[in-house]
Amino acid sequence: MSQFSSRQRNALAIILASYLLILLDTSIVITGLPEIQASLGFSQVGLSWVQNAYTLAFGSLLLLGARAGDLFGRKNVFMWAIACFALASFVIGLTQSTSLMIAARAAQGASAAVLAPATLSLLSTYFSEGEERVRALSLYGATAGIGATLGLVLGGMFAGWLSWRVGFFVNIPVCVVLFFAARFLLEESEPESGKLDVMGAIYSTFGMACLIYGIIEGGELGWQQTIPWGFLGVALLSLMIFVANEARHQAPLMPLRLFSDFERTSAYLARMTFVGAMVSFFFFSTQFMQHVLNYSPVEAGLGFVPMTAFTFISAMWVPKVTRIIGNKWVVMGAFALLILGLWLLSHLNTGAEYFADLLLPMMIIGLGNGAALGPLTVSGVKGVAAKDAGAASGVVNTAHQLGGTIGLSVLVVIFASAKDPSLDPTSAWAGQISVGYLGCVVMLVVGLLILLASALNSNMRQRKMASV
Template sequence: MEHKRAILAIILVSYVMIVLDTSVVLTGLPKIQLELGFSDSGLAWVQSAYTLTFGGFLLLAARAGDIIGRRRMLVAGLALFTLASLAIGAAAAPAALITARAVQGLGAAILAPSTLALLQATFADGAERTRAVSLYSATAGIAASVGLVLGGVLAEWLSWRVGFLINLPIGAAMIWAARRHIPESARSSGQFDVAGALTSTVGMSALVYAFIRSAASGWSDGLTQGALAAGLLLLAAFVVNERSAAQPIMPLRLFADRQRASAYAARMLFLAAMIGFFFFITQYLQTVLHYPPSLTGMAFLPMTLVNFVVALQVPRLTRRFGNARLLAFGLLVCLLGMACLSRVSPGSAYLTAVALPMVLIGAGQGLTLSPLTAAGIAGVPARDAGAASGVVNVAHQLGNSLGLAVLVALAAAGARGLSGVDLLAQRVTTALSASSVFLVLALLLMVWPGRGKTDSIAAPINPRR
């Protein structure tokens, strides 16, 4: 038991590093923009460069864990992630920061699937794994919220760079602990689907570039249209490649079950909505309400604290109500909070217009992530454990990157002709209204497959079906 606790601690701390650096940067964005000279639309690349390489190389890294060994991949991911954090902390220009963030995303792509695959291999199916998965999912939600608070405090009192430099001692400690406590997994023979990794990564990057560029240049711009067409063609080539590859990085059989496929799509939509909330409300608090970075981080506490409390109750609530009901209720609560928050204006009061909706969003996120994770890996055979964990994380990161790009484009289109605080307030309203639509679609996806079934998501999934 002590051995399993040590492995779980390493898995959770490593995952905290990944999620924390997705959110710790958000409250520091205005400071980063001012210090390094980012444009309004270019600022989105600080987040998207990380999430794109993260999501794009996850599947290849997940398969590499099955072939090379999961502990080796965990250590390699920790090392690359830590070195990239040092480069981010030293960045002196936008290009240097974006490049380092992309490398950090690659490190996260190597690290993340190993954590979830090690969790599956270490803890037996049933109550033991349910508790471990719940802690894993709670860690993701809580770390994202804590990162906002920590990022704001560090940006104002020290520097936004410190949020990345703290990864150095943590990363070094986790590398030592992994080599000491985690046994190497059995290696299997296989091939790397490099064509699949490249077509998926470049295709998604082109799509994100098209949406972000459209915010400044419009959809009539030739480069915007070319990037969109290239992205769609490359993603089509990716699907064709996965159908014929001997050992695809994303086995299409994982999508054969309608409920599992719906869980992947719902995760993308949910994360797209949540990244919109984090990205735009952070700027609203600092630019419209004139909060300093530290107070901006503190302003997210209503969500952080509720998320923490609710996430810890998920194992008990799952046993009582089942995954399907819990997931549907969590999405509904989150939707109510997002819809209320989308009505903010320059004259809104923080307590009623921001804090109270945040409570609902925090509760909804706490209830949602664990059932979504469980639905994405339920019933997956051991040979696909790495690939399935990779798809869960890919859906997470692509929801972040593509979702943010879409919301940036929509926000820009909905605020043309405005200026000053009215411009940003309208951008926030447009983006969060679109985020509410994403949550409606996610809820429909999770309710529709379960028609006529009381708890379809919690039911075992037969991968051969």
Template sequence: MVILDNSIIFTGLPSIQTTFGFSPTGLTWVQDAYTLVFGGLLLLGARAGDLVGRRRMFTLSLVLFSLASLLVGAAPTDWWLVTARALQGIGAAILAPSSLALLTASFPAGAARNRAVAAYSAVAGIGASLGLVVGGVLADWVSWRAGFYLNVPIGIAMLVAARRYIAETETRRGRFDLVGAVCATVGVGALVFGIIEAAEAGWTAPTTGAAFLLGILLLAALGANEARAEQPIMPLRLFTDRHRNGAYLVRMLYLGAMIGFFFFTAQLLQGAWGFTPFQAGLAFLPMSGVNFVVALLVTRLVARFGSTPVLATGVALTLVGMAWLSRVGADGSYLTAVALPMVLIGIGQGLAFAPMTTAGLAGAEQRDAGAASGVVNTAHQLGSALGLGILTAVGTVAGPSGASATDALVERVSAALTGGSVMLAAALVLVGVLIARPSRPNPPASVADAEPEARSAAARDAVTVPAR
């Protein structure tokens, strides 16, 4: 459900913009309202499953996500749509960690659990590719709203199945770090708003300055709260290791670039090249297919060449593909201007995600394994939201005044993808500076657990980026 919705939204963006009259910057909030709330509340959602019961939170999140999907499909106005997407983000922030936690709790450690997690990842990968096509078909032949209505019968069926087949897990005593979750969500949201507002109103506008000030104050409050919280959702000791800090930063930059790739390429194909939503969904298949195959092989490649070389190669190939795609014009050839760059991007994604996840977990103490995995996924979501805001601002500023709508769209897309290339170049530098260094002597025993934990976190990655 989660991955399908995330994929469907991209092929439906042009139709949504036409329906509600969103500006290019306003359209960003259709995606960012979801990812901001998802990322900001993800750690709190995982904690809720531990304290209240994972099946209970799983069923609650199904109800919430299905209801929000119904509200998205029925949205009569733009503010209704954005609010309903934020509500979906709340549901996803509980649903994603609860589903994987239930999966790992239902199978013993070892081969059985590894097969279950592999199946989970495979379903997510298939759902990503399928979502782009299904979203295109529905937007083309029915309406962009139909994709969201699909979640209602699926959610009802899953609720019935959950009550029949899933046992409740044991609960623990503890506290919710609600202050930390709110500071993280609203703080990053204020920064994103400030970036987008600067593109329209200017950097000196009072609203821009106020948004940046609020964001900085809330993120500072987040740090202070986590330092003194009895049970923080983001323990500050996780940020004392250079490897992990590098992995968090690389992930944010990488996901910021990739969310921009999907967001702007879908608009280019339909708005400038005249593709139907269905054709646009099919146009992403070269990347989706290659990505899926490489993701199945990446464990062997890491075992043979090492995690860091595979990560660096993946980021470098994604950078080459993104830079190539950024040169696209209104009259280019699909094969050479889009499909071949997408193949490189797909290979790069398949190579990069697993070692990026492993680097974000390496060296974490056993007591912090869950929190470290949560921070990895929070960086994933919030990096996507912040990156899309930055690339939207870059594209808006680059759009030529007085140009035709098609030319202006092509210029916006080209500028945004160029900005994404810069993000990837920065990520590649950080891989070399912060991650690619000799391993520390006498690593803690918990490092040996990084790979199984990485597989679990990598599976959760799949719910956020299409074509995982």
């Protein structure tokens, strides 16, 4: 970070710490769910809403949360979001009630829906487009890789050795530090003139809520039921009305001009396939290490450490490699590495050993993971006017959230349908997980084809401009 000014270093430290806070909180909960169920007496269905309430609030409010920073000032909105996140964490840490737990998790998700795009829009504000922003986003990408794995390890440690409540209480001092750091070190952005797109906010929030709820219910009830499809139909209608509203509104929640650039739109779609595959990778790998290799939650978390290390190494090399071959080739190379690593994992069986069979794929996936997120984010906010930075950050985060939710839901259905009742439980798990990994491969191949189409379109456009 020595190449940045002191102003930029202060801002980047706050941005990365805030992003890490969100990532840690999400993954810490996963490993703490069994202890939360035992402590509060959740039913199996009720327990799923500890995560679903967060996901629903987070995904449905992202676009509104992103635009709030543009309209009311990014520093101001960031501070409010941090304060609300801390309060929700405090309530969760103390609660003895299942209903209050779910409500507070929803409040956490709503706070994160404002905080996540605020961090990315602040990064776009402090770092100009080009190499400077690429360097900052490489650190942002490295934080993403580290946060997901560190959360799994810490969650297992807190739940197994201390209490699941510790994982929420530790948020509070971190939030206090971030609040005052933002208060004294960040500069306020110039609020955009215009009124909040109220109808757009209603349609988008309702539509996204129905979409995510429909996906969640489809995964839990099964896609043969009518309830998930009913919610998805309502979501489609609401989001169509939302798009029509955005086309007419003078200060839209999601300016449709963000999708006028093919490279940006391709980055959003490719990001969805990337996140869908990576969230599923963490899910299937955790299942494999715990159910097939018989690892404890802490051991399973530690199994991701090599991947995390290579994610960090790769992310640090992204700026240098980007200067040599360009952003689009870096991200396509990253997808190729991810496809290779997940294809290798798809050959795992009950005789697998970590060092012989998992270590190399984990390292390859780490290289691809570290090289993908930063360049995808660069493409997602490339060429965006300052007044639309918040909205663009919201679209990036919405693509991120939807990719993970949809991708995992689809692959879990495929995973469940691949069960062979003639096999013993361990062999059946291994076979299902292998099919799940192949699903990740297919998802990434689709993403790579989207990126290739974007690259070819860019080359054709450059040739036309050169010939004029």
